[in-house]
Amino acid sequence: MTISVALDNCSSVLNVEVAKETIRVWLHDGRTITVPLAWYPRLCDGTPAERNNWESVGDGTAVHWPDLHEDIAVADLMSTPSTGSIEVDEYPRALDVEVEEETIRVWLRDGRTVTVPLAWYPRLCDGTPAERNNWESVGDGTAIHWPDLDEDVSIGGLMSGPSLERATTLGRWLLARREGRGIKGYEIAEHERTRRAVPLR
Numbered sequence: 001m002t003i004s005v006a007l008d009n010c011s012s013v014l015n016v017e018v019a020k021e022t023i024r025v026w027l028h029d030g031r032t033i034t035v036p037l038a039w040y041p042r043l044c045d046g047t048p049a050e051r052n053n054w055e056s057v058g059d060g061t062a063v064h065w066p067d068l069h070e071d072i073a074v075a076d077l078m079s080t081p082s083t084g085s086i087e088v089d090e091y092p093r094a095l096d097v098e099v100e101e102e103t104i105r106v107w108l109r110d111g112r113t114v115t116v117p118l119a120w121y122p123r124l125c126d127g128t129p130a131e132r133n134n135w136e137s138v139g140d141g142t143a144i145h146w147p148d149l150d151e152d153v154s155i156g157g158l159m160s161g162p163s164l165e166r167a168t169t170l171g172r173w174l175l176a177r178r179e180g181r182g183i184k185g186y187e188i189a190e191h192e193r194t195r196r197a198v199p200l201r
Contacts, residue, residue, distance in 0.1 A: 011074055011161075012060025018043060018051040025063065025077060029161070030117040033077045039111075042070040078159045092155040093141030099124060099132035106158060109141060114155075120162035123151040126177065 014026040023043065024034045037044055043051055043065065050067040057064045062073040096107040104124065105115045118125055124132055124146065131148040138145045143154040 013056045013063055013074065014060075016054050016063055018048075018054075023072075025074070027074065028060070030120075031159075032113075032115040033159075034113040034115075035077055036111040040070060040072065042068045091142050092159065094137050094144055094155055095141070097135050097144055099129075099135075104158075106144070106155065108155070114159055116158060117162075121151065121153065123149045 011027050011029050011031070014028050016026075017024045018037065021037050022034050023037055023040065024032060026032050046065070046068045050065065053067050054063050054065050056062075057071070058073075061075075062071055064071050092112070093109045094106050095109045098105045099118065102118050103115050104118055104121070105113060107113050127146070127149045131146065134148050135144050135146050137143075138152070139154075141155070143152055144158075145152050
């Protein structure tokens with residue numbers, strides 16, 4: 001089982017909501033990104049009517065507010081704020097994680113919230129609620145690790161697109177899981193590298 005998403009075609013803007021303190025953008029690929037309104041001073045200074053008067057431009061790769069002369073690219077929402085007066089980490093870092101029935105939601109220390117489809121991560125899809133909720137922050141928040149599912153997701157990867165795990169690696173993991181064998185990812189990778197005929201464990 002592999003997840004294939006053509007991000008160049010799918011990561012376009014579907015909808016935008018400007019609330020009192022946040023901007024939420026829905027993308028066609030299933031992601032939702034919420035950023036602090038304070039990151040965009042022109043929007044902060046706008047009236048509710050001006051904030052809600054937006055249009056998708058550049059084939060959906062950016063949002064334009066004509067009344068406020070503001071343009072925000074989808075790529076910028078995934079990177080840093082538009083003003084130098086706000087300090088953020090060089091790398092996005094996780095603060096909290098919630099795995100729901102169909103989505104993974106990650107709160108970042110810089111105030112952003114990223115929601116992606118659970119289907120992007122087959123190992124998490126295969127996990128029980130208890131396994132999905134047993135996560136830990138690694139690399140000072142730059143990645144998330146699920147020990148029961150041998151899954152690691154970097155925050156940068158989460159914001160870039162779906163898991164690109166090889167079908168063979170995933171298949172071996174799923175088979176081992178069904179058979180009750182706790183094969184770790186590095187063992188599977190080593191097995192594929194050497195292509196030994198001896199079964200793992």
